[in-house]
Structure formats: structure tokens, C-alpha cells
Amino acid sequence: MSTTGSAPTVADVVAALDRRYPPAWAEEWDRVGLVLGEPTTGVSRVACVVDVVPETVEEALDAGADMIVAHHPLLLRGVSSVAATTYKGRIVHRLIKADVALYVAHTNADVADPGVSDALAARFGLTGLRPLHRPRPGSPPDGPGRGIGRIGELPTPMTLAELTRHAAAVLPATAWGVRAAGDPGRMVRTLAVSGGSGDGFLAEATAAGVDAFLTADLRHHPAGEHLAAGGPALLDAAHWATERPWLDDLAAHLRDELGVETVVSDLDTDPWTVHAAAPRPDDKEPRP
Numbered sequence: 001m002s003t004t005g006s007a008p009t010v011a012d013v014v015a016a017l018d019r020r021y022p023p024a025w026a027e028e029w030d031r032v033g034l035v036l037g038e039p040t041t042g043v044s045r046v047a048c049v050v051d052v053v054p055e056t057v058e059e060a061l062d063a064g065a066d067m068i069v070a071h072h073p074l075l076l077r078g079v080s081s082v083a084a085t086t087y088k089g090r091i092v093h094r095l096i097k098a099d100v101a102l103y104v105a106h107t108n109a110d111v112a113d114p115g116v117s118d119a120l121a122a123r124f125g126l127t128g129l130r131p132l133h134r135p136r137p138g139s140p141p142d143g144p145g146r147g148i149g150r151i152g153e154l155p156t157p158m159t160l161a162e163l164t165r166h167a168a169a170v171l172p173a174t175a176w177g178v179r180a181a182g183d184p185g186r187m188v189r190t191l192a193v194s195g196g197s198g199d200g201f202l203a204e205a206t207a208a209g210v211d212a213f214l215t216a217d218l219r220h221h222p223a224g225e226h227l228a229a230g231g232p233a234l235l236d237a238a239h240w241a242t243e244r245p246w247l248d249d250l251a252a253h254l255r256d257e258l259g260v261e262t263v264v265s266d267l268d269t270d271p272w273t274v275h276a277a278a279p280r281p282d283d284k285e286p287r288p
């Protein structure tokens, strides 16, 4: 923490974020921490984004941000060039030329307490929160309350159909919206949520005995087989919409800890931009 009263530096922001989201908590395949930026550069405004794409970078630069904190890594796999002729190289050049630092907190923020799925759970008012997927005992992120996804009780039980409409209303708006799998009349009291791709946690949602599981990027065969085996109902939201709520928590923490200004991106970076519901059988043609 900066105690001199002067503006914090990139190194101060990194230290504060590394304390809340230790890089050692990230999955082995993940790439987190400072991506680019001079540690000694002063930071008065931080932009919080899910994805580092040209649109969110321009938005951050327009807002006068000195640093971007992102959820998804810009550079996950090995690269041998950041030439400005490449998509990601162009972004790297844009940021370095503008002297804007970039920091990533990904699976280390998923597993933290509070973490990405706490912010998602808060949108539903879930209580009695517990992790859906706990870290391996003795592994770096192992600890009370930590783990990926959250399980909790809804303030008011509702049917799957009602919960799907409710989810579309309380999550950030996207073209994708929310779709659900299972009996629309099934009552849901206990809900599991996991920000981002939650395909890998279907068995854990079943083992936890929840009524429904909301996540993103669900696929035909795993979802179908999960339901056929009697697993909880599934809600499939837009990936971006499940992680965007965390940005508010991240920004509040940066303001409290460092006194920096923050801007939170509401730019929907979900790749899906069009959604059409099939016309009802009694409709002659789709409504305009």
C-alpha cells in the first residue's frame, strides 16, 4: 500500500492485487500478473475489464486510465512476436506507446474469497455461500472459503422458468441472454454458480445436490448426459455476463486499498451479438 500520500505506482497496484489474488493460486496452465508496464509509473486511474480487446483498450485510454486490470489473459500461449502487424501485437504496441500498464487476475481471482463467483452469487442474493469446487488439499489456493464457483440459497424459491427470466434480468444484458436445460417447472432453492466456462464442474454440482447450476459455455453432449443422469437443472449464460459482476468488486477494492479512481467497462465483449427466438407455432411470421 502507498503510504506516502503521493499517487500509487504500477508496482503498488501489482502488490495490492497480488495480495488479494496471489499468482500462486492460479492454475498451472494460466498466465497471470503484470503483462506490461513500468513498475515506477504513477497510477491515478485504473480501468477494469473482462477482455483485453481493441474496443476495451480504446475505452480505457479515452477514460484516461494509466493501467488496465483484466480477467482474461491477453497472452496465454507462447508467442514469438508482438509485431504491430498482429492482432495482439497491435494491442501491446497501443498500450506501451500510451504508457498504460496491463495486469491479469484470472483463475487466481476465480478461486479467491471473495472471488469472481461471489460477485455473481451476489446478483442472485445467494446466502450461506460455499465453494462448488475446492482446491486440492495442500495446494497453494487451499484455504477456508476458497474455491471455484459458489453454492447458496435463493432468497425465494422459484421455478426453473422463473429463475431463467430472473437471471436474464439481474445479469448484465447480452444478446445471448440466458437459456436453461431441464424441467421448466422444477423448483429451485439451492443454486450453484460459476463464472466463465463451468463445463468441468457438472459432476460437482450433482454431488453437491443443488437444484440448478448457472454457468457459461455449456455443450450439447455433456449437458444432455448430465440431465439424463438426474443432475441439477442447467442455466447457460453469456460468458462475459457471468464475469462482469466481479469488476465492481475489483474496482471497489482498488479504490479502498489505493485511493485510485476506477472505471469499469460495460462493453459487452461476448462474441455472440444476435439472438432470435423461434416464432411461436401460432405466429404467422416472426414479429419485427
Ligand SMILES: [Zn+2]
Residues within 6 Å of the ligand: 071, 072, 195, 196, 197, 239, 243
Ligand atoms: Zn472467463
